Amino acid sequence: MNTPLVFKFGGASVKDAESVRNVATIIARFPDRPMVVVVSAMGKMTNAFESVVAHWEQQNVSEAQQELNNIRAFHQGIIDQLFEPLPQSLLTDLEFWYNHLSEQLSNTSRSYSEQYDNIVHHGELISTRIVQEYVNLNTPAIWQDTRKLVRTDSQFRRATVQWHETAARITKAINDDRVHFVQGFIGSDADGRPTTLGREGSDYTGAVFAYCLGANSLTIWKDVPGMLNGDPKTFTNTTLIHQLPFAEAIELAFYGASIIHPKTIQPLQKKGIPLHIKSFVDPSAEGTVILESEAAVPQVPNFILKRNQALLELRTKDLAFIAEHHLSAVYQLFAELGVVVNLMRNTATKATFCINNDAIIVPRVVQALSDNFELTLVPDVELLTIRHYTEEDVARETEGMTILQEQRTPETVQFVFKS
Ligand code: ASP
Ligand code: MG
Numbered sequence: 001m002n003t004p005l006v007f008k009f010g011g012a013s014v015k016d017a018e019s020v021r022n023v024a025t026i027i028a029r030f031p032d033r034p035m036v037v038v039v040s041a042m043g044k045m046t047n048a049f050e051s052v053v054a055h056w057e058q059q060n061v062s063e064a065q066q067e068l069n070n071i072r073a074f075h076q077g078i079i080d081q082l083f084e085p086l087p088q089s090l091l092t093d094l095e096f097w098y099n100h101l102s103e104q105l106s107n108t109s110r111s112y113s114e115q116y117d118n119i120v121h122h123g124e125l126i127s128t129r130i131v132q133e134y135v136n137l138n139t140p141a142i143w144q145d146t147r148k149l150v151r152t153d154s155q156f157r158r159a160t161v162q163w164h165e166t167a168a169r170i171t172k173a174i175n176d177d178r179v180h181f182v183q184g185f186i187g188s189d190a191d192g193r194p195t196t197l198g199r200e201g202s203d204y205t206g207a208v209f210a211y212c213l214g215a216n217s218l219t220i221w222k223d224v225p226g227m228l229n230g231d232p233k234t235f236t237n238t239t240l241i242h243q244l245p246f247a248e249a250i251e252l253a254f255y256g257a258s259i260i261h262p263k264t265i266q267p268l269q270k271k272g273i274p275l276h277i278k279s280f281v282d283p284s285a286e287g288t289v290i291l292e293s294e295a296a297v298p299q300v301p302n303f304i305l306k307r308n309q310a311l312l313e314l315r316t317k318d319l320a321f322i323a324e325h326h327l328s329a330v331y332q333l334f335a336e337l338g339v340v341v342n343l344m345r346n347t348a349t350k351a352t353f354c355i356n357n358d359a360i361i362v363p364r365v366v367q368a369l370s371d372n373f374e375l376t377l378v379p380d381v382e383l384l385t386i387r388h389y390t391e392e393d394v395a396r397e398t399e400g401m402t403i404l405q406e407q408r409t410p411e412t413v414q415f416v417f418k419s
Contacts, residue, residue, distance in 0.1 A: 002032070002033065002034065003213065003214055003215055003216045004032075004033075004034040004035055004036050004174060004213050004215050004216070005030060005032045005034075005035045005036070005215065005216055005217060005219070006035075006036045006037075006038065006206055006209050006210040006213070006215045006217070006218045006219070007026075007027070007030075007035065007036070007037045007038065007206075007218075007219050007221065008037075008038040008039075008184065008202060008203060008205070008206035008218065008219070008220045008221065009023055009037065009038070009039045009040070009131075009221050009280070010040045010184075010202060010203075010220075010221070010222065011040045011041055011042060011043050011044065011045070011046065011127075012043070012222075012223050013221055013222075013223070013280045014039060014040070014042045014043070014127055014131055015042055015043035015044075016043070016078060016081075017077075017078045017081035017082050019280075020078065020082060020130070020131055020134055021082070021134075022280060023039075023131060023135070023221075023280070024131075024134055024135045024137075024138065024139070025283075026221065026280060026283050027135055027139060027141075027179060028138065028139050029283065032216075033177040033178065033179070034174055034175075034176065034177055034178065034179075034180060035178075035179045035180065036174055036179075036180045036182060036209050036210075036213065036215070037131075037135075037141075037179055037180065037181050037182070038182055038183070038184045038202055038205050038206045038209060039124070039127055039128045039131050039181065039182075039183065039184060039202075040123075040124060040127065040184045040185060040202040041123025041124050041126075041127050041185075042074075042075070042078070042123070042126075042127045042130075043074075045071060045074070045075075045123040045126075045127065046120060046123050046185075046199070048067060048070065048071050048074070048123075049071065049119055049120040049122065049123050050116070050120060051067050052064045052067045052068055052071070052101075052105075052119055053112070053115060053116045053119050053120065055067060056104075056105055056115060056119070057112055057115075061105050061106065064105050065102060065105060068098065068101055068102065068105075071123075072094075072098055075094070075126055075130065078130065079091075079130060082130070082134050083133070083134070087133055089133075090129060090130065090133045093129055094126060094129065094130075097122055097125055097126060101119060101122055104118060104119060111156070113156035113157045114156045114193065116156060116157055116196070117156045117157060117159075117186075117193070117194050117195050117196045118193070118194050120196060121147075121183070121185070121186040121194045121195075121196055124146070124183035124184060124185055124186050124202075125145075125183060125186075127183075128143060128181045128182065128183050129143055129181075131181060132179075132181035135179060135181070139179055140178045140179065141178055141179040141180075141181060142178050142179070142180055142181065143181050144173055144174075144180055144181065144182050145182075145183075146182045146183040146184075146186050146187060146205070147183075147186060147187060147188040147192075147194055148169065148173075148188070149166065149169045149170050149173055149182065149187075150166050150169075150170075150186070150187030150188070150205065150208060151165040151166050151169065151187060151188065151189070151190070152187040152188065152189055152195045152197070153189060153195075154189040154190070154191070154193065154195065155195075156193075156195055156196070157196055157198065158196075158197070158198045159187060159189070159195035159196065159197055161187065161197070161208055163212075166187075166208065166212060167211075167212040170208075170209060170212040170213060171212060171213065174209075174213055182205075182209065183205075184201065184202025184203075184204075184205040184206065185197055185200075185201040185202045185205055186205075200261055201261065203220055203260070203261040203264045204261050204263045204264050206218050206220060206264070207263070207264045207265075207266075207267045207268050207275075208267065210267070210268060210271075210273050211267035211268065211270065211271055211273065214271060214273075215273055216273070217273060217274045217275070217276055218268060218273060218274075218275050218276070219275075219276040219277075219278055220275065220276070220277050220278070221278055221279070221280040221283075222259070222277060222278070222279060222280065223279070223280065223281060224259070224277075224279060225240055225279045225282065225285055225287065226240050226241065226242075226277045226278065226279065226285075226286070226287035226288035227240070227241045227244065227257075227259050227260070227277050227288040227290075228240055228241065228259075229241055229300045229301065229302045229303065230302065230303035230304070231258070231303075231304075231305070234303075234305050235303045235305075238303075239298065239300050240288065241288050241296055241297070241298070241300070242286065242288060242289070242297045242298070243288070243289050243290075243291070243293060243296060243297040244288060244289070244290045244291075244293075244296050245290075245291070245292065245293045245294065245295065245296065246265055246268070246269035246290060246291065246292055246293075247269075248296055249265050249275075249290045250262075250265050250266070250269075251387065252302055252304065252387065253265065255304045255306075255385040255387070255412075255414075256304045256305075256306040256342070256383075256385065257302070257304050259277065260290075265290065268290075269292070272291075272292050274289050274290065274291040275289070275290040275291070276288070276289050276290075277289075277290070299388065300388070301386055301387060301388045301389050301390065301393050302385075302386070302387040302388065303384070303385075303386055303393075303397065304384070304385040304386075304387075305382060305383070305384050305385075306342060306382065306383040306384075306385075307382050307419070308356065308357045308380075308382075309342065309354050309355065309356060309357055309381045309382055309383050309416065310354070310355055310356075310357040310362050310377060310378065310379045310380075310381065311352065311353070311354050311377070311378040311381045311404055311405065311416055312352070312353045312354075312355060312362075312365070312366075312375065312376075312377050313350060313351070313352045313375065313376040313377075313378075314326075314330065314350065314351045314352075314353075314369060314373040314374070314375055315349055315350050315373060315374040315375075316349060316373065316374070317372070317373065317374055319349060320349075321348050321349060322346050322347075322348065322349060322350065322351050326351070326372075326373075327346070327351060329372075330351065330353075330369065333365065333368055333369065334353075334355075334365070337361050337364055337365060337368075338361065339355050339356070339358075339361060339365060340355060340356045341353050341354070341355055342354045342355065342356070342383055343383060343405065343407060343414055343416060345405065345407060352405060354381070354383050354405065354416050357379055357380070357381075362377070362379070378404060378418070380418070380419045381404060381416050381417060381418055381419060382416070382417055382419050383414060383415070383416050384397060384398070384414065384415045384417065385412060385413075385414045386412070386413050386414075387411060387412050388411060389412070389413050394413060398415055398417070401415065401417040401418075402417055402418040403415050403416070403417050404416045404417060404418065
């Protein structure tokens with residue numbers, strides 16, 4: 001068997017009938033087989049399923065069912081536009097899932113997280129089944145159940161992939177020269193219970209399949225021309241990056257470049273599998289390739305803005321120096337509460353942390369630390385990171401800002417400023 005090509009299509013690329021047709025056209029352009037196609041839930045369906053779970057949690061079964069009816073109507077609208085006549089086997093599969101979903105609403109024993117995965121993963125099942133049925137009209141394509149392929153632990157809503165078993169299952173299942181449709185974002189645990197890998201996890205699923213199959217490449221199809229050196233919604237005059245080293249992509253994801261899911265790169269880097277980011281609007285355009293290389297092409301500064309941050313400043317109550325034991329206690333608390341630290345700095349008597357301004361977690365942090373520290377919290381700040389900066393970039397981007405904190409290395413400069 002040839003080494004496969006792995007494609008990933010996100011929710012925006014399958015948001016209506018016309019986009020599904022476009023996906024089929026893109027797949028047909030690539031004769032390479034086998035091909036694995038990872039697809040997310042259609043459009044905003046994951047959010048819709050989340051609200052089903054929220055109603056269930058509130059014990060509003062009828063509202064949960066109403067939301068399910070809306071979800072069903074949304075998909076049926078797309079099916080009606082794609083098929084003539086309507087394919088019976090597709091309708092039967094969907095009917096089975098909708099009935100199953102309705103039955104789940106009366107379950108009162110599951111934890112919120114387990115029920116979340118149990119319900120939300122249907123967005124991917126339904127989406128992939130519809131797209132596979134449509135593609136199969138012209139290109140031989142089969143549907144496969146990722147729950148049987150991606151084995152995870154039982155940490156619902158943020159499950160960890162168990163690589164060994166997953167690789168064994170995937171290599172066995174992807175075994176003929178067709179297009180194999182699989183679901184992103186989902187898996188199942190040792191007891192067969194559905195799990196999810198965390199929101200926006202489908203890119204990572206693409207990397208899991210590419211890694212396990214030793215794929216030629218992974219291509220993530222997006223509504224942008226590739227990776228730019230800054231989010232065009234925030235920065236002006238952005239440039240398309242043609243080529244980016246794996247190591248640099250990991251750094252950019254770490255600093256918050258939202259186009260790459262942070263966990264996606266490492267498996268690919270391990271096996272030297274290039275990651276292409278291409279536009280589903282303009283599929284013949286070159287896009288961006290992330291691969292093992294020395295430097296980015298072109299070499300441009302990168303601009304990353306993280307909004308909704310909080311700046312937390314700690315001082316010892318007795319003006320003692322901030323020492324290792326203070327910091328280790330603080331980090332232990334952060335780990336327990338799941339606090340994400342985006343910038344940290346300490347001086348003799350002060351430690352400052354820029355953290356995600358989570359409405360639930362930040363008050364808990366403040367509460368837990370105020371016994372031992374004098375504490376100042378600035379809740380509405382933003383964090384600007386510029387990699388490979390010039391002084392000109394810094395002057396232009398920070399003009400008029402009230403800068404609260406600045407940190408520089410020769411490669412990277414970061415500013416925390418008031419929103
Ligand atoms: N459908 C899931 C989400 O919206 C996973 C993904 O799209 O990557 O988070
Ligand atoms: Mg999605």
